[in-house]
Amino acid sequence: MRPGLVAGPRPGRAAIGDGTPGSRHPVPPAARAGSGSGRVGLAAGPLLLRPRPPGRPAGAPHPRLRPEGGAVLFLGLALAFLVVGLIGLWWSRRRWAAAGLPHGQIVYADVGDAFPVQEALYDPQLRLVGRPDYLVRQGRTLIPVEVKSGRAPARGPYRSHLLQLAAYCHLVEAQTGHRPPYGLIRYADRTVAVNYTPALREHLVQTLARLRADRQATEVHRDHHQPARCRACGYRDRCDEALA
Incomplete structure (x- = not known):
């Protein structure tokens, strides 16, 4: 019998010795060669161990499994997420500034599909109803914003634009109990702030009274000399005083 190998005590098993008499260590099944031969040709020493790469101490984790990675x-x-978030914040603020909206939280929008359909504001006392393009919350106050596609008039907002914004300011006050100090008209080139003064509110109330009286009148005459307004009027074809 060669040194280092010791015959197994039973057929079908093998044992590896360390070269000393009486040494017996059972061989794991994975180390057996063949099936049923009863003999293996293995030298003494560690079994099925991969060599450790040079330069890596014993017990050190594999480079791919290090916690630092x-x-x-x-x-x-x-x-990366922080950078993406900052870019999104910068872009939203840029769009906010381009829209001419004041600082605050948009709580109402009647423009585009970004917000669900909002209920119209209503005042039963004046029987007035309306939908502002935006309502921006600043503290406990809501600021109405009206958006116009054209450029701002050189001499200031048209009377109709002022009355429309005044109506939204009144509706906000009627619904919330808080009077907005001003409203905004956003034109294509700039934004105009309009103070909601008691005089402007009184002008609104008087205009509504005249409109209701005109609806009951049997004869209503043209009250301007602007052909452009006649061209945009829906009653031009039935008006005897049309200028265009």
Whole structure:
């Protein structure tokens, strides 16, 4: 019998010795060669162990499994999300400034599909109803914003624009109990702030009274000399005083 190998006590088993008499160590099944031969040709020493790469101390984790690599990956992902968030914040503020909206929270919008359909504001006392383009909350106050597609008039907002914004300011006050100090008209080139003064509110109330009286009148005459307004009027074809 050669040194280092010791015959097994039973057929079908093998044992590896360390070269000393009486040494017996059962061989794991994975180390057996063949099936049923009862013999293996293995030398004494460690079994089925991969050599450790040079330069790596015993017990050190594999480079791919080091915790430092996971921390660096997590830090990189967090930094990427932070950069994306900052870019989104910058872009939203840029669009906000381009829209001419004041600082605050948009709580009502009748423009586009970004917000669900909102209920119209209503005042039963004046029998007035309306939908502002935006309502921006500033503290306990709501600021109405009316958007116009044209450029701002050189001499200031038209009378009809002022009355429309005044109507929204009144509706906000009637619904919330808080009077907005001003409203905004957003034109294509700039935004105009209009103070909601008691005089403007009185002008609104008087205009509504005249409109109701005109609806009951049997004869209503043209009250301007502007052909452009006649061209945009829906009653032009039935008006005897049309200028266009």
